[in-house]
Amino acid sequence: MKEAMDHLIIVPIVLPLISGALMLLLEERRRSLKAGIGIATTVILLVVSLVLLQQADEIAPGTGLRTYQLGNWPAPFGIVLVLDRLAALMLVLTSVLGVATLLYALARWHRAGPRFHTIFQIQLMGLNGAFLTGDLFNLFVFFEVLLAASYGLVLHGDGKARVRAGLAYIAINLTASLLFLIGASLAYGVTGTLNMADLASRVPGLAPGDGSLLAAAAAILGTAFLMKAGTWPLNFWLPTTYAAAAAPAAAMFAIMSKLGVYVILRLWSLVFGPGAGPLAGFGADWLLIGGMLTIVFGMIGVLASQSLPRLAGCSVLVSSGTLVAAIGLGNGSVIGSALFYLVSSTLGIAALFLLVELVERLRDPGADVLAVTMEVYGDSDEELEAEIGVAIPATVALLGGSFIACALLLAGLPPLSGFVAKFGMMAAMLKTNGGAVPTSAWALIALLTVSGLATLIAMTRSGITSFWARMSDSVPRVRIIEMAPVVALLLLALGLTIGGGPAMRYMESTAQALQAPQGYMTGVLSPPRGDDGPAETRP
Amino acid sequence: MMELIFALAVGVLTASGVWLLLRPRTFQVIIGLSLLSYAVNLFIFGMGRLRIGAPPVLENVEAVDPALYADPLPQALVLTAIVISFAMTALFLVVLLASRGLTGTDHVDGREDAR
Numbered sequence: 172m173k174e175a176m177d178h179l180i181i182v183p184i185v186l187p188l189i190s191g192a193l194m195l196l197l198e199e200r201r202r203s204l205k206a207g208i209g210i211a212t213t214v215i216l217l218v219v220s221l222v223l224l225q226q227a228d229e230i231a232p233g234t235g236l237r238t239y240q241l242g243n244w245p246a247p248f249g250i251v252l253v254l255d256r257l258a259a260l261m262l263v264l265t266s267v268l269g270v271a272t273l274l275y276a277l278a279r280w281h282r283a284g285p286r287f288h289t290i291f292q293i294q295l296m297g298l299n300g301a302f303l304t305g306d307l308f309n310l311f312v313f314f315e316v317l318l319a320a321s322y323g324l325v326l327h328g329d330g331k332a333r334v335r336a337g338l339a340y341i342a343i344n345l346t347a348s349l350l351f352l353i354g355a356s357l358a359y360g361v362t363g364t365l366n367m368a369d370l371a372s373r374v375p376g377l378a379p380g381d382g383s384l385l386a387a388a389a390a391i392l393g394t395a396f397l398m399k400a401g402t403w404p405l406n407f408w409l410p411t412t413y414a415a416a417a418a419p420a421a422a423m424f425a426i427m428s429k430l431g432v433y434v435i436l437r438l439w440s441l442v443f444g445p446g447a448g449p450l451a452g453f454g455a456d457w458l459l460i461g462g463m464l465t466i467v468f469g470m471i472g473v474l475a476s477q478s479l480p481r482l483a484g485c486s487v488l489v490s491s492g493t494l495v496a497a498i499g500l501g502n503g504s505v506i507g508s509a510l511f512y513l514v515s516s517t518l519g520i521a522a523l524f525l526l527v528e529l530v531e532r533l534r535d536p537g538a539d540v541l542a543v544t545m546e547v548y549g550d551s552d553e554e555l556e557a558e559i560g561v562a563i564p565a566t567v568a569l570l571g572g573s574f575i576a577c578a579l580l581l582a583g584l585p586p587l588s589g590f591v592a593k594f595g596m597m598a599a600m601l602k603t604n605g606g607a608v609p610t611s612a613w614a615l616i617a618l619l620t621v622s623g624l625a626t627l628i629a630m631t632r633s634g635i636t637s638f639w640a641r642m643s644d645s646v647p648r649v650r651i652i653e654m655a656p657v658v659a660l661l662l663l664a665l666g667l668t669i670g671g672g673p674a675m676r677y678m679e680s681t682a683q684a685l686q687a688p689q690g691y692m693t694g695v696l697s698p699p700r701g702d703d704g705p706a707e708t709r710p
Numbered sequence: 711m712m713e714l715i716f717a718l719a720v721g722v723l724t725a726s727g728v729w730l731l732l733r734p735r736t737f738q739v740i741i742g743l744s745l746l747s748y749a750v751n752l753f754i755f756g757m758g759r760l761r762i763g764a765p766p767v768l769e770n771v772e773a774v775d776p777a778l779y780a781d782p783l784p785q786a787l788v789l790t791a792i793v794i795s796f797a798m799t800a801l802f803l804v805v806l807l808a809s810r811g812l813t814g815t816d817h818v819d820g821r822e823d824a825r
Contacts, residue, residue: 308787315794322801331812335820338736338809341802342818345743346731348798352750352791356784360757365783 179226180239180254182219183262183299187212191292199285206277209288213269216295220262227259228677236694238305246305246695247369253305253695256681257510261302261426261433264514267663268426268521269295271656275525276419278653283328283417290327294320294423301430305695307355307365310434314351314399318344321427324420325412336408336415343408347398354392361385368695371441371688375448386453389442393435393454400431401491403465410472410484418528421483422521428487429517432494436506436685439498444688455501459611462496465489466618470625479527479633483520486581489622490516496615497596504602507682508595511675515588515664519580522660526573529649529657530637533567566649569658571638576661578630583623588667593619595675712760720756723749734823736806736816740799747795751788758784 190212194205230236239252273291281287297317304310322344325337359365361384362373377385394405401409409428413421435458443453469488476482493516497509576587583593597619600612667674684690723745730742758781766782768774806816813820 308790312790312794315798319798319801322805326805326808331820334805334809334812338805338818338820341798341805342731342739342743345795345798345802346746349743349746349750349795353753356750356754356757356787359784359787360759 177239179219179223180237180252180303181241183216183223183266184252184296184303186216186219187292187296187299191289191296194289194292195286202282205288206281209273209291210270210277212292213266213273213295216299217263217266217270220259220266223254224259224263227254227256228680230255236691238695246697247364247366250309251305251366251695252303253368253691254303255691255694256677256684257433257437258302260510260514260677260681261429262299264429264517265295265298265302265426267660268423268517271521271660272419272422272525275422275653275656278650280328280417280419284326286323287327290320290323291423293317294324296320298426298430302433305367307358307367307370311348311351311355315348317427317430318348321420321424324423325416327420328417332415333417336412339408340412343398347395350391350398351395354388354390354395357388357391358385361388366695367438367441368692371444371447372692372696374442374450375446377448377450379449382448382450386450389438389453392438393457396431396434396438397461397495398431399428400435400495401428401465401488402461402495403468403488403492406465406468406488406491409488410476410481413484413487413524414478414480418525421480421524425487425517425520425524428491429494429513432491432498432513435495436498440506440685441688441691444686446689452501455499458499459496459615460499462492462494462499463615463618465492465495466622468492470618470622473622473629474625476629476633479530479637480524482629482633483523483527486516486523486626487520489626490520490581493596493619493622496618500600500612500615502599502612503682503686504599504679505596506685507675507679508592508599510678510681511588511595511667512592514674515580515592515667518660518664518667519577519587519589522573522657522664523577523581525653525657525660526570526577529653530570530574532649533570533637567638569654570649571634573654573657573661574630574634574638576664578627578634580661580664582627582630583619584627586665586668587661588664588671591668591671591675593623712762716752716756716760720749720752723752734817734819736809736818739818740802740806743802744795744799747791747799751791751795754784754788754791758782 190208194208197205226237237254238246239254240246241250241252243249269291276287276291294317297313297315297320300313301310301317304313322337322341325340326333355365358370361377361381362370364370364373374385398405413424416424439454439458443450445451447453466489469485469490469492472485472488473482476485490512494509494513497505497512579585580587580589583589597616600616601608603609727742727744727746727749730738730745733739733742761780764778764780766780766785768779809820810816815822817823
């Protein structure tokens with residue numbers, strides 16, 4: 172039983188691969204069977220990742236982590252999967268979104284194009300692999316796996332807008348992948364290793380000339396990841412693509428841009444941590460300024476959005492920018508709350524993408540542009556006839572309630588978890604042990620507040636035009652299977668608030684482990700040799 | 711000399727690739743991406759140091775001098791990178807054709823510039 176548990180780490184990668192491949196063999200017509208397999212896989216993934224989360228939480232910070240050596244080759248030579256608190260957290264988040272979006276897609280979207288279920292599973296596999304891998308080149312491979320699947324998901328459902336957005340999306344991601352390769356191979360050329368822990372342990376001993384080469388490699392790698400995360404000025408593709416994608420695909424993409432943030436957090440705290448000698452803290456200012464500019468850009472985008480999908484796309488930018496800036500601040504206790512923010516904003520954005528598609532059914536095409544134009548020219552009051560006593564149908568009430576919850580979550584207002592996260596970040600920034608609060612922290616606090624306000628204004632405006640000033644009186648048909656995932660995601664966010672204590676404690680210890688990269692290095696490079704792996708398979 | 715030619719080749723491929731990538735026609739973009747991926751593959755290969763006549767595979771496992779052998783890892787990485795970029799280019803080609811069919815133009819924006 173113990174040995175079986177050791178192999179649990181690789182399940183999040185192998186299981187979706189197998190089920191995705193299996194569904195490729197099934198005919199396109201056997202949709203309910205495929206749906207069954209898909210749901211079963213995602214639910215098992217959720218259970219497995221919860222078990223892994225619990226296992227990761229049992230590890231004391233700084234003493235090591237769980238590794239899985241593929242082929243039983245020891246770490247710097249073989250490929251290794253690493254499970255620590257951060258990876259486990261991201262796994263759980265991925266599988267939660269996986270279950271929710273797949274359930275949503277079963278209502279209608281999975282019929283919109285061929286091989287949806289296979290692509291979806293491969294996307295999950297790529298995400299899980301990227302979160303688990305401890306090796307730079309495997310990170311590239313898993314990135315490509317998830318990108319290949321995401322190209323399929325962007326184009327899912329077809330149509331002119333999707334193909335046009337997909338074209339730009341694929342081109343920009345291929346370029347980012349090439350940058351990734353240049354950075355990874357440059358890092359290999361300098362340090363002679365691709366294992367992230369090994370690479371980090373070699374940084375302090377680098378020759379001065381090699382140090383600047385490694386900095387160049389890190390900058391190129393960072394550019395590739397910032398492109399994925401959607402940092403300004405590398406993010407003009409993001410709102411268009413996310414708005415054009417089908418709702419379940421866009422909701423999955425909410426975690427994809429967080430993958431860029433995750434990699435930056437992982438690599439940056441590992442390689443340029445306090446022990447990195449002259450390179451310690453390399454690029455922190457770039458992350459901070461880039462993140463803050465992204466918040467500004469996303470904020471303007473949110474305010475200027477004339478359609479709900481675009482508004483959701485721009486909130487992805489605000490969330491990414493907040494996270495990148497918080498990482499760049501380089502303050503351990505801020506990171507803890509930032510992780511909390513990561514979880515809560517990902518849940519909120521995914522719920523919003525799913526919800527937007529349902530809300531869009533309320534309105535006639537073109538109503539958005541009309542609504543904004545009406546505001547500008549001020550002739551909206553003429554149609555205000557006696558609408559007193561019009562009953563709001565239950566469906567619309569539920570949609571509206573969820574919309575309000577999304578707005579509260581994204582703007583960071585109580586009682587949902589967005590408030591806890593933002594409050595935590597601000598409190599951590601202001602706590603300086605007697606010293607003065609740096610200007611950058613003040614600027615970030617101001618931006619966090621203003622971006623919350625902007626989100627609230629934009630969401631309120633869209634909410635009014637969608638729910639109160641409806642142009643058509645027909646009640647849209649929304650199936651329970653579509654509404655349930657949205658409500659579930661929002662309830663999870665509520666649960667994060669109620670269980671805020673334990674959740675915050677987990678995030679804090681994750682941040683602590685990230686601040687002490689030595690634990691990661693020793694954990695990967697010299698894992699405790701126990702009674703596990705059969706030693707005779709090694710040559 | 712070999713290093714100079716190699717560096718020039720990578721540089722010329724990258725420069726042409728970037729220029730083509732920024733052109734407005736989808737066909738130019740895909741050729742640019744291909745050229746860039748060749749440049750990147752050569753670059754990865756170069757990161758394993760350029761050696762002539764050194765085999766990458768150890769022949770007998772007993773004490774050998776690693777200095778006599780080329781680094782096999784970048785070669786393995788290049789193989790992976792070639793396969794992946796080849797597949798991605800093929801996929802991009804399909805999207806390109808779909809875009810051409812749907813919009814009736816090969817401009818990257820899906821519509822011609824207003825002139």
